[in-house]
Amino acid sequence: MTRRIALAVVHSAIFATLGIALFACRSADRGQSAEERRRSGSLVFNLASEPTSLDPARATRLADLRVIGQCLEGLVRVDTSGQPAGAAAESWDSSPDGRTYRFHLRPAQWSNGEPVRSSDFAFAWRRVLDPAIRPYWADLFFAIEGAHDYYRAAPQKRDAIRLGIETPDERTLVVRLARPVPYFLSLVALESFYPLYQASVERLGEGAFRAPDYICNGPFRLVEHIPRRRIILEPNPLYRARADSALNRLVFVMVENEFTEWTAYRRGEIDITDSVHRSVVAAMRGSGDFHSAPLVGTLYLTFNCRRPPFDRPEVRRAFALALDRRRLVEHITRGGERPATGFVPPGIPSRPRVGPFASLSYGTDFRADGGDLVPPSALGDDEWKRIVGALPPLSRPIIYSHDASELQRSLAVAFQMMWRDKLGIEVEIRSFPSRLLHLNKRRGDYMIATASWVADYLDPTTFLDIFRTDSPNNYSQWSDVRYDQLLNRAATTFNTAERADLLHQAERLLIEQMPMCPIHFYAVTYLQRPGLGGIERNLLGRIDFSRAHWIGR
Numbered sequence: 001m002t003r004r005i006a007l008a009v010v011h012s013a014i015f016a017t018l019g020i021a022l023f024a025c026r027s028a029d030r031g032q033s034a035e036e037r038r039r040s041g042s043l044v045f046n047l048a049s050e051p052t053s054l055d056p057a058r059a060t061r062l063a064d065l066r067v068i069g070q071c072l073e074g075l076v077r078v079d080t081s082g083q084p085a086g087a088a089a090e091s092w093d094s095s096p097d098g099r100t101y102r103f104h105l106r107p108a109q110w111s112n113g114e115p116v117r118s119s120d121f122a123f124a125w126r127r128v129l130d131p132a133i134r135p136y137w138a139d140l141f142f143a144i145e146g147a148h149d150y151y152r153a154a155p156q157k158r159d160a161i162r163l164g165i166e167t168p169d170e171r172t173l174v175v176r177l178a179r180p181v182p183y184f185l186s187l188v189a190l191e192s193f194y195p196l197y198q199a200s201v202e203r204l205g206e207g208a209f210r211a212p213d214y215i216c217n218g219p220f221r222l223v224e225h226i227p228r229r230r231i232i233l234e235p236n237p238l239y240r241a242r243a244d245s246a247l248n249r250l251v252f253v254m255v256e257n258e259f260t261e262w263t264a265y266r267r268g269e270i271d272i273t274d275s276v277h278r279s280v281v282a283a284m285r286g287s288g289d290f291h292s293a294p295l296v297g298t299l300y301l302t303f304n305c306r307r308p309p310f311d312r313p314e315v316r317r318a319f320a321l322a323l324d325r326r327r328l329v330e331h332i333t334r335g336g337e338r339p340a341t342g343f344v345p346p347g348i349p350s351r352p353r354v355g356p357f358a359s360l361s362y363g364t365d366f367r368a369d370g371g372d373l374v375p376p377s378a379l380g381d382d383e384w385k386r387i388v389g390a391l392p393p394l395s396r397p398i399i400y401s402h403d404a405s406e407l408q409r410s411l412a413v414a415f416q417m418m419w420r421d422k423l424g425i426e427v428e429i430r431s432f433p434s435r436l437l438h439l440n441k442r443r444g445d446y447m448i449a450t451a452s453w454v455a456d457y458l459d460p461t462t463f464l465d466i467f468r469t470d471s472p473n474n475y476s477q478w479s480d481v482r483y484d485q486l487l488n489r490a491a492t493t494f495n496t497a498e499r500a501d502l503l504h505q506a507e508r509l510l511i512e513q514m515p516m517c518p519i520h521f522y523a524v525t526y527l528q529r530p531g532l533g534g535i536e537r538n539l540l541g542r543i544d545f546s547r548a549h550w551i552g553r
């Protein structure tokens with residue numbers, strides 16, 4: 001999101017955001033105090049931003065996925081330790097070569113009483129492979145036998161394609177892969193692999209993903225969604241593990257401003273925050289409210305490589321290397337983040353094992369193996385003279401876009417000062433609501449913009465694939481045939497050591513060409529009201545509320 005509009009306009013936007021946010025909180029809990037919510041079994045969580053879509057085929061942002069994960073349940077889930085655990089599937093087995101998986105479904109029902117069948121998964125997966133619905137995640141399905149051809153084929157020719165998705169009976173789903181995918185169990189935990197109730201989707205289209213028509217197989221059902229204000233979920237009485245759930249209502253609110261979030265938490269209007277305001281981190285650390293959790297993710301800047309001057313790699317590198325990442329995390333973010341010395345963050349194994357006994361935690365850490373590709377601190381003066389001396393004249397206005405959170409505003413001002421100091425360039429900064437910034441990046445309507453990525457599965461490709469030429473998440477519009485070839489070779493290599501080497505080469509090329517600028521690796525800090533239990537967070541930023549409860553209620 002961007003900013004540096006006139007100061008009065010910025011202040012107006014901030015106060016408007018504060019007013020909307022507080023109204024959202026007060027509306028969401030319907031005037032209940034924290035104690036009243038405890039007695040009634042309600043919980044208010046700050047989602048921080050309005051979801052872009054609740055359609056699993058089109059949802060990309062963490063806010064989207066966190067809501068979908070309460071309404072729908074996939075074959076497996078990634079637990080708090082990063083390992084695959086059974087969800088809709090009670091068990092699975094795979095062939096010795098890692099190319100065939102057979103999932104055995106638990107007995108379960110949709111929220112309308114219909115049984116959950118293997119065909120519900122097959123329908124949802126084929127739907128993601130239909131370009132007509134504009135899916136965001138189709139490329140993740142291309143490891144399935146015939147999926148790429150199916151996606152590219154005309155609708156009338158798809159039935160003739162052998163697609164590796166089979167349903168021998170209502171409780172068995174067989175998946176045949178075109179190549180071994182060492183992270184496949186982690187991959188199918190992604191929301192785009194969740195099942196859908198076919199009749200509802202075919203009848204209602206996008207309306208099938210709105211309240212009250214969202215047919216769910218997960219622990220909650222969607223009962224109300226007022227955009228930019230609140231989402232209300234209630235327990236799904238037909239969920240297979242309904243007996244484990246003690247909540248009567250789960251409310252998501254969308255408060256983007258961190259100070260407003262802190263104020264709402266202190267007043268008892270929010271039970272779990274999305275973050276901790278920097279001004280209170282030191283005071284709250286060590287209290288019963290303060291919590292931290294691991295998160296495999298990277299904050300970065302994306303350059304629009306089709307707009308001068310960022311069509312030139314030397315300009316992109318100069319802007320990236322002008323930033324002192326260590327100063328940013330020590331003096332601006334202050335939440336335990338680490339300077340990003342590459343794009344792929346720590347916590348992802350270099351060489352996951354292939355086959356029926358695969359472990360997501362096998363192998364050394366990819367970031368540790370790859371080393372520092374970006375300096376964490378400022379470069380020396382001599383090196384700067386060389387970099388600045390090679391730059392072309394930059395006469396056109398440079399605009400940096402950031403989302404409208406207080407932290408991102410502070411980072412934007414710090415970036416502006418560093419670019420001014422190191423490059424002698426005045427960069428204009430502008431602020432947008434996160435949803436609008438997301439749309440602007442997708443349209444290519446920006447020059448430099450803030451971006452972030454949290455791993456969707458525990459493999460380096462969840463980050464590196466973003467910058468493939470054909471990736472829908474490649475907001476930079478950068479394209480390099482060498483990069484695509486390295487990833488393609490890694491995708492077809494069975495040898496895990498050779499695969500890891502190819503992925504390291506790809507990351508080094510990415511940093512050399514710098515269509516993006518890594519800023520920091522994430523750390524998650526948040527406030528949670530004492531007395532709440534049973535809430536699980538995993539390394540991918542997902543939150544499981546299915547066993548959430550107020551202790552002693």
